[in-house]
Amino acid sequence: MSGFEARWLDLREPADHAARAPSLLRRAADHMDAGEEPWPLVVDLGCGTGSTLRAFGQTGHGWRWRLVDNDEALLAEASQRRPDGTRVETVTADLARLDREILSGARLVTASALFDLCSDGFVANLIEALKSIGVGLYAALNYDGTTTWSEPHPMDEAIVAAFNHHQRGDKGFGPALGPDSGTAIARLARQAGFMVETAQTPWDLGPDQAGLQERFLEGLAQAARETGRVSGEAAQDWLGVRTERIATSRCVVGHLDCLALPPA
Numbered sequence: 128m129s130g131f132e133a134r135w136l137d138l139r140e141p142a143d144h145a146a147r148a149p150s151l152l153r154r155a156a157d158h159m160d161a162g163e164e165p166w167p168l169v170v171d172l173g174c175g176t177g178s179t180l181r182a183f184g185q186t187g188h189g190w191r192w193r194l195v196d197n198d199e200a201l202l203a204e205a206s207q208r209r210p211d212g213t214r215v216e217t218v219t220a221d222l223a224r225l226d227r228e229i230l231s232g233a234r235l236v237t238a239s240a241l242f243d244l245c246s247d248g249f250v251a252n253l254i255e256a257l258k259s260i261g262v263g264l265y266a267a268l269n270y271d272g273t274t275t276w277s278e279p280h281p282m283d284e285a286i287v288a289a290f291n292h293h294q295r296g297d298k299g300f301g302p303a304l305g306p307d308s309g310t311a312i313a314r315l316a317r318q319a320g321f322m323v324e325t326a327q328t329p330w331d332l333g334p335d336q337a338g339l340q341e342r343f344l345e346g347l348a349q350a351a352r353e354t355g356r357v358s359g360e361a362a363q364d365w366l367g368v369r370t371e372r373i374a375t376s377r378c379v380v381g382h383l384d385c386l387a388l389p390p391a
Contacts, residue, residue, distance in 0.1 A: 132198075132201075133176070133201075133204070134342075135342055136175050136176050136178065136201075137176070138336075138338050138339040138342055139240075139339055140176075140178045140181075141336070142330045142332060142336060142339055143178060143182070143239065143240070143267075143268055143330075144178070144181075144182055145330075145331075146268065146328040146329060146330050146331075146382060147182055147267055147268070147328055147384065148326035148327075148328050148384050150324075150326065151265065151267075151324060151326055151384050151385075151386045152182065152183065152186075154324065154386055154388075155183075155235060155237075155263070155265045155386055156183060156186045156187070158234070158235060158263055158388055159187075159190055159234055159235055160189075162234050164234070165189075166189065166190065166191045166214060167189075167190050167191070167234040167235075168190070168191045168192075168193060168232050168233045168234055168235075169187070169190055169191070169192050169193070169233065169234070169235050169236075169237055170192075170193045170195060170229060170230055170233040170235075170236045170237070171192060171193070171194050171195060171236075171237045171238065172195050172222055172225075172236060172237070172238040172241060173195070173196055173222055173238055173239075173240075173241040174194040174195060174196050174201070174202070174205050175196065175201055175205065175239075176201055176204045176205050176208055177194060177204070177205030177206075177208050177209060178239060179237050179238075179239045179267065180192055180194070180205070180209060180210075180213065180215075181208070181210065182239075182267075184210070185210075187210075187213065188210065188212055188213060190213075190214070191214040191215075191216070192209070192213065192214065192215045192216070193216050193217075193218060193229070193233070194206070194215060194216070194217045194218070195217075195218045195220050195222070195229055196217075196219065196220075196222075197219065197220060197221050197222060198219075199219050202217040202218075202219060203217075205217065222241075222300075223249070223299050223300045225249075225253070227256050230256060230257070230260065230262060231260075233260075233262050234262065234263070235262065235263045235264070235265060236253075236257060236262055236263070236264050236265070237264075237265045237266075237267070238264075238265075238266050238267070239266075239267040239268045240267070240268040240269070240270075241266075242266055242269050242304060242308040242309075242311075242312060243269055243270045243294060243303065243304055243305050243306065243308040244298040244299070244300060244303050245298075245300040245301075245303060245304060245308070246300045246301030246302055246303060246304065247302075247304055247311055247315075248301060249300045249301065250304065250308070250311055250312055250315055251315050254312075254315050254316055254319050254321070254387070255319065257387075257389075258319045258320065258321070258389065261389045262389065263321075263386070263387060263388040263389060264312070264316065264321075264385070264386070264387045265384075265385075265386050266309070266312050266384065266385045266386075266387075267328065267382075267384045267385075268328060268382045268384065269308040269309035269312065269382055269383050269384070269385065270294065270305070270306055270308070270309075270380070270381070270382055271306055271309055271310075271327075271381040271382055271383045272287075272291050272294075272305070272306025272307075272381065273287075273306075273329075273379075273380070273381035274287045274290075274347070274378065274379070274380050274381070275378075275379050276369070276372070276376050276377065276378050276379075277376045277377040277378075278372050278375065278376040280365060280368055280369065280372075282357070282361060282364075282365040283365075285351075285356070285357055285361075286347055286348065286351045286357060286362065286365055287347070288356070289350065289351035289354045289356040289357045290346075290347045290350045290351055291305060291306050292354050292356060293350035293351070293353060293354050294306060294350075308383075309325065309382070309383025309384070309385055310383065312385045312387070313325050313383075313385050313387070316385070316387035317387075320389075320390060321387035321388060321389060321390070322387070322388045322389075322390060323385065323386070323387045323388075324385070324386045325383055325384065325385050325386075326383070326384045327381065327382070327383060327384075328382045328383065328384045329379050329380060329381045329382055330378070330379065330380040330382070331377065331378075331379050332377060332378040332379070332380070333377050334373060334374050334375070337373050337374070340373045340378055341370060341373065343378070343380070344366055344369050344370060344373075345366065347366075348362040348363065348365065348366040349362075
């Protein structure tokens with residue numbers, strides 16, 4: 128686990144928790160508790176340090192969690208940070224070659240900030256697998272391609288457009304859905320017969336989240352440079368201005384959460 132990755136996950140967790148739609152969390156929890164099994168199982172794909180588990184809070188105390196990631200250090204961190212009394216098992220796996228056995232016994236599969244890295248084919252195959260075993264999907268914090276600031280800059284639109292182009296590159300799963308991930312999940316799940324609910328769940332970042340804003344801005348500028356659609360000088364100038372404005376402006380980053388439940 129790189130220091131950068133761990134720091135990034137820690138920085139974004141408060142913003143993620145604030146953004147999640149309470150209505151979808153409640154519906155997901157109701158689905159978990161509606162079954163007959165005494166300790167229903169959640170499988171969390173790309174769990175990182177366990178932010179999704181913590182987002183459910185006390186609601187998830189009576190559940191079992193199977194935390195899945197390709198990073199053993201992140202899995203160890205997630206296990207250490209689990210709420211007291213929570214039953215957790217960890218699985219190291221390459222999500223791009225997901226073994227369906229990992230889903231075995233689940234009542235719900237969760238993933239947060241994952242599917243914008245994945246291809247349409249990966250999501251379609253996952254939903255087909257969930258349909259075959261009657262398992263629901265709670266997919267949170269799927270970036271929707273929109274980023275705005277309360278104090279506009281002339282380069283904002285070009286930077287965000289370049290970043291969105293970069294998001295669609297191959298991240299190990301094939302051509303990534305990027306900003307289309309949330310709508311793709313909803314579309315594919317509906318086509319498979321799931322009952323689907325969605326909610327807009329934007330980050331609303333102010334000066335009190337300066338560390339997260341700095342890392343996010345750096346990521347935007349770096350991705351824009353890598354596409355070649357924005358010059359390195361222009362991206363650096365934009366980054367400098369945006370960084371200076373963190374103390375006075377707000378940044379809103381769009382996400383779409385999706386809950387897909389199998390028919391009753």
